[in-house]
Amino acid sequence: MRLFVDTGSVSEVEEIAAWGVLAGATTNPSLLAKEDGDPGEIIRRICELVGGPVSAEVVSSDPAGMIAEGRALRELHEHVTVKVPFCEQGLAATHALTAEGIPVNVTLVFSANQALLAAGAGATYVSCFMGRLDDISVDSGQVVSEIVECFRAGGVTSQVIAASVRHPEHVVTAAQLGCEIATVPAKVLRQMLDHPLTAAGAERFRADWESRPEFGDWLRALVSERATATRD
Ligand code: E4P
Numbered sequence: 001m002r003l004f005v006d007t008g009s010v011s012e013v014e015e016i017a018a019w020g021v022l023a024g025a026t027t028n029p030s031l032l033a034k035e036d037g038d039p040g041e042i043i044r045r046i047c048e049l050v051g052g053p054v055s056a057e058v059v060s061s062d063p064a065g066m067i068a069e070g071r072a073l074r075e076l077h078e079h080v081t082v083k084v085p086f087c088e089q090g091l092a093a094t095h096a097l098t099a100e101g102i103p104v105n106v107t108l109v110f111s112a113n114q115a116l117l118a119a120g121a122g123a124t125y126v127s128c129f130m131g132r133l134d135d136i137s138v139d140s141g142q143v144v145s146e147i148v149e150c151f152r153a154g155g156v157t158s159q160v161i162a163a164s165v166r167h168p169e170h171v172v173t174a175a176q177l178g179c180e181i182a183t184v185p186a187k188v189l190r191q192m193l194d195h196p197l198t199a200a201g202a203e204r205f206r207a208d209w210e211s212r213p214e215f216g217d218w219l220r221a222l223v224s225e226r227a228t229a230t231r232d
Pocket of ligand 1: 006026027028107127129131132163164165183
């Protein structure tokens with residue numbers, strides 16, 4: 001499963017992209033509304049940082065407006081994927097944009113039926129919102145599982161994005177269920193780093209190594225010999 005970061009913040013993308021784990025990013029109007037600066041510049045910068053698909057969302061409610069916004073957003077950068085909200089108008093816009101070769105991420109999907117309609121309209125990605133399903137006491141794992149199963153059974157090539165990810169367990173569930181992508185807020189990606197045994201283990205390795213100061217001298221000399229050999 002590939003990992004996207006779900007954010008409108010360039011500094012968060014800079015931070016997480018440096019880890020080397022990102023395959024893409026998703027933004028939405030709410031996330032971008034929290035940021036200062038020109039949204040187009042933010043989207044372009046995120047595209048450059050992740051070097052992969054970056055979803056930027058249309059806000060019109062009619063197909064013609066969505067299509068016009070989608071074309072314009074796509075021209076911001078070759079990595080832009082146009083994000084279209086699930087609805088009748090969104091399906092029509094998805095169909096038209098896809099026919100022009102523009103990748104579309106259909107967002108706000110909460111059921112397998114909606115996912116099948118989005119796929120039928122040609123969506124490259126279908127985003128199922130796990131956290132918002134849990135908020136209304138619907139088992140998000142069950143819905144994601146139905147979507148993945150329906151797509152696999154019917155040979156659908158649209159990729160499932162697990163979205164509205166609220167905690168690391170959502171990411172594990174999405175991977176186990178066969179989602180191609182999870183789009184994850186920076187806060188949750190940071191939580192995924194942590195395990196108390198990792199920190200304790202690293203501290204033990206450091207202390208044991210430092211109990212033999214000559215080992216430190218040996219490793220520094222090894223690095224320095226290599227640097228000299230590579231320079232010559
Ligand atoms: C997906 O692409 C959306 O941007 C996002 O995951 C929404 O999540 P939320 O429910 O935390 O707003």
